[in-house]
Amino acid sequence: MIYFDNSATTKVDPAVLKTYEQVSENYWGNPSSLHRFGEEADQLLIQSRRQIASQLGVQPAEILFTSGGTEGDNWVIKGTAMAKRQFGRHLITTQVEHDAVKHSMQRLEELGFEVTYLPVDEEGRVQPADLKAALRPDTILVSVMAVNNEVGTIEPLAEIAKILQDHPKVHFHVDAVQGIGKGIHDLIFNDRVDFVTFSGHKFHAPRGIGFIYARTGKKLTPLLDGGGQERGQRSGTENLPAIAAMAKAVRLLKQNESHAVALEQQLRLSLREYLQQFDKVHIFSGTGDHFAPHILCFAIEGVKGETIVHAFEEDGIYLSTTSACSSKKGLTSSTLSAMGIAPEIARGAVRISLSDQNTMAEGERFKQVFATRYEQFKTLS
Numbered sequence: 001m002i003y004f005d006n007s008a009t010t011k012v013d014p015a016v017l018k019t020y021e022q023v024s025e026n027y028w029g030n031p032s033s034l035h036r037f038g039e040e041a042d043q044l045l046i047q048s049r050r051q052i053a054s055q056l057g058v059q060p061a062e063i064l065f066t067s068g069g070t071e072g073d074n075w076v077i078k079g080t081a082m083a084k085r086q087f088g089r090h091l092i093t094t095q096v097e098h099d100a101v102k103h104s105m106q107r108l109e110e111l112g113f114e115v116t117y118l119p120v121d122e123e124g125r126v127q128p129a130d131l132k133a134a135l136r137p138d139t140i141l142v143s144v145m146a147v148n149n150e151v152g153t154i155e156p157l158a159e160i161a162k163i164l165q166d167h168p169k170v171h172f173h174v175d176a177v178q179g180i181g182k183g184i185h186d187l188i189f190n191d192r193v194d195f196v197t198f199s200g201h202k203f204h205a206p207r208g209i210g211f212i213y214a215r216t217g218k219k220l221t222p223l224l225d226g227g228g229q230e231r232g233q234r235s236g237t238e239n240l241p242a243i244a245a246m247a248k249a250v251r252l253l254k255q256n257e258s259h260a261v262a263l264e265q266q267l268r269l270s271l272r273e274y275l276q277q278f279d280k281v282h283i284f285s286g287t288g289d290h291f292a293p294h295i296l297c298f299a300i301e302g303v304k305g306e307t308i309v310h311a312f313e314e315d316g317i318y319l320s321t322t323s324a325c326s327s328k329k330g331l332t333s334s335t336l337s338a339m340g341i342a343p344e345i346a347r348g349a350v351r352i353s354l355s356d357q358n359t360m361a362e363g364e365r366f367k368q369v370f371a372t373r374y375e376q377f378k379t380l381s
């Protein structure tokens with residue numbers, strides 16, 4: 001089996017799973033309880049938060065646990081709208097965000113907020129000048145992703161941060177769900193960023209757990225009210241086994257980051273170079289340093305993405321049609337259409353997404369299978 005769908009989800013690391021099991025077995029107390037079991041669980045919660053903060057070079061109080069990327073994005077966007085609505089009702093994002101951002105914005109539009117969706121160039125990059133032009137006195141939030149989940153474009157966060165230095169009251173949010181562990185730490189944790197979303201299951205932690213970074217002093221209205229966990233910011237009994245497991249996954253990710261980035265980049269470029277020689281293949285992910293190491297999006301003209309995915313599955317190779325969320329709905333990629341790719345080409349798009357668990361040998365096997373399958377696809381197209 002060759003698993004090339006790591007942007008949809010990753011396999012839980014065995015050591016991370018072990019932490020999950022051990023914590024479930026030995027620290028099942030509620031961190032809010034006053035007795036010894038509660039105290040032990042609370043200590044582990046504190047330790048996990050500290051560990052994640054120290055790996056990322058931020059303060060423990062700036063880490064708030066969530067159920068994953070979708071909750072993090074919803075919280076920052078809707079929580080900003082609620083916290084800052086008396087100052088303004090205008091938000092800015094891009095045309096290529098994940099639905100967790102896009103649909104949160106649309107929900108706010110239904111409530112009377114105004115949203116500007118910035119266009120992108122043919123590589124999927126926002127133009128900082130467009131952001132500058134879109135800023136208004138009533139803008140309260142700018143939300144731009146770190147790495148696009150469909151084609152792997154790295155957005156120009158440093159330039160955006162620079163522009164936002166002159167707008168200190170505007171919340172700056174980065175969805176870094178696809179960016180953690182991909183060699184762009186300083187770009188994500190730039191001087192100006194206020195909120196960052198992360199999701200555990202994208203880096204070998206269990207699903208259903210994630211966190212946001214929230215800069216000290218920057219306020220969001222909570223979305224989940226109740227028992228006052230996470231210092232009153234996000235109520236609900238903490239998912240301690242998953243939190244401790246995620247802390248371990250962050251440590252492993254950071255320890256292994258340079259090796260993983262080098263491997264993923266080498267494999268991605270080797271696959272890209274191979275695919276380039278086929279007439280009917282269109283490649284959407286570029287080679288420069290503004291493309292993440294792990295995502296390669298391409299189409300075969302005249303063949304539907306789902307046909308390609310199922311054909312490779314027969315050979316034990318798992319790919320995806322752009323984003324996992326839109327694939328079952330049969331939607332064409334909004335990122336590709338924002339990049340100006342014709343719908344008849346975009347319909348054939350598939351995504352290879354890598355992790356440090358892939359190997360160059362798997363890449364060679366993919367190439368062999370591709371050569372055979374391409375001949376069959378040509379007859380279809």
Ligand SMILES: Cc1ncc(COP(=O)(O)O)c(C=O)c1O
Nearest residue numbers: 068069070098100149177178199
């Ligand atoms: C860029 C991006 N943001 C947000 C999400 C949602 O994360 P989750 O699956 O943890 O809810 C994803 C998931 O694919 C993503 O790729």
